[in-house]
Amino acid sequence: MPSRRTKSRTIRVNYLTRAEGEAALRIHLRDGALIELRLEIFEPPRFFEAFLRGRDSREAPDLTARICGICPVAYQMSTVHAFEGLYGLTIDPAVRELRRLYLCGEWIESHALHIHMLAAPDFLGCDSIITLADRNREAVERGLRIKKIGNAIVAALGGRSVHPVGACIGGFTRVPRRDQLADLREQLLRVRDDAVECVRWVSHFDLPAVTRDIEFVSLRHPDEYPMNEGRMASSKGIDASPDAFDDFFEEHQVPYSNALHCKVKGRGPYFLGPLARVNLNLDRMGPEVTSVARETGIPWPNSNPYTGIVARALEVLYAIDEAVRVLDAYQPPPAPAASFEVRSGVGRAITEAPRGSLYHAFETNERGLIHSARIVPPTSQNQARIEADLRALAPDFIQRSLAEATHMCEVAIRNYDPCISCSTHFLKLEIERH
């Protein structure tokens, strides 16, 4: 509740809704000036990096998946790529393509979830997808159709959409025959028009027009839209191997949050996720997606975080086209997985989770047991950037009611599709105005 002593005011959101996980926001204003702003992630810590020590590297993809029920595939992919580097594995090109398909599935389901269930209600004055369905059943049903195909892809390769079981170091434990994927291809072609319509739908939302000074970061690959491989790239000139993550980024802890903050060394907050990827890789999305992107009338690249929802919808379309491409060319690999010998060493990898670059680093002993693990999830990396966006909004709060200010903050935070369970190391809003 706002305290109205003199000209001081506190805005507090005790539990950020329509986000995955638990976080709060506290903003303290005095005479219209921002005194303090903090995004408190109170999602309880689960200590993955600690309990992974002593576990077998071959168990790791099943364990790191449990960090996040929304993006388990990305966790599995960063983990297996890190160990494959460590064990010196060469991955069969067909396996590599299947992994792109696998991640396409996750992007589609996670993005469709965020667009329709978490974000769209903000722009249409609803409290949930259920009330949105009363108003615009067609859009909701369209979103559910898109989401469903994403889940179906993940299940085809991993048995189920949440914590799938098929990924392992070296490849998959089982790969499908070509005929087993035929139905998937038909389903994808059926939702392609839905995905184009979805881009148009979100690009007509009343998106606030702002421009911020943002450093966008994502992987970049010489010939394809980044998913499992590439170099780290940024809109302010970073171009480096994921092995050099620590040379460019630093994590630090703040007393009010269970999530570590990240910054670009010597600069400051940075932005991960679909908008960063589209901004840095539009030339890799192919002519058809690019033309849909141009039709929205939104300039790409751009520095308006509110266009993130459109970038997300564009990635859904891209992922559908990419999945169809993989399926058309698919021939099963000679073996589902490459065999390997464990050894001691250090392996690092970044893959593009739906919410942005996900960094893993592992150190093993000669028996392949994990000696140390480091996991830097996208929401934790975005956290400082989210706070920067909220700070920029603060001057507007003075003329707003508490409910309006809270809503503004929530919309600004949801631009990042924060996955708080991942980052718990995330929202309660508390604005204190004096």
Added chain:
Amino acid sequence: MKPRAAVFKFASCDGCQLQFLNAEDELLKLAGQVDFVYFPEARSRALEGPYDIAFVEGSITTPDDARRIIKVREESHYLATIGACATAGGIQALRNWADVEQYRRVTYPSPEFISTLSTSTPISEHVRVDCEVWGCPVDQHQLLAVVRSLLSKARPVLPAYSVCMDCKRRGNVCVVVARGAPCLGPVTRTGCGALCPAFNRGCYGCFGPADDQNMESFARLLASQGVTGDDAVRRLRGINGYVRPWRETADAIAADKK
């Protein structure tokens, strides 16, 4: 009147509550039958209790959560735990064998900012639980079956026999017999549809212990496959490692080794 349902989250990955949202074909129908008046992940408007049905995801790992679950129980007529975390403590219960101070130091540069309990415990260690839905994640069909039972005022009944039964029905080749792969299937509750064996790998116990498991015999089976000592302990101390029969067997193997 539609029943008032609530979805509460404790320490978890959100994957089990996501299974409601993943019910794409049934979601709108479900919403016609049950009013999710408290479901922060999916709805901004949160209504106060009491609730007819509470679905609880996640384990108890902080002093605040230990207090919050008591309030949840008081406000809820029927309480169902969903998933391995709420039902068995989850993978984060690995801390129960470790020094949590050390865990804090490993994960955070300033461990003093972090409030946590030394254990991760299932909801049933804190309050009375009316129904336990196992799985990591819970199976959507089981979850919806529980909702349908409750709507018709019937007690939900979920199968508790082992994965082996469904593995046979599915026509999988047994990974233990054919390949000597370590597999928790014989002692694990069905629910996943025997996924791992269908994917050429041993079960790793997502659904917790079956009712008819024989841990002594299972430990011998593992040993006969050359899975002993730390390796056997790791297999049992997994997603549902803190559940009693598996915990006791793993502890015994660990003690033997010493």
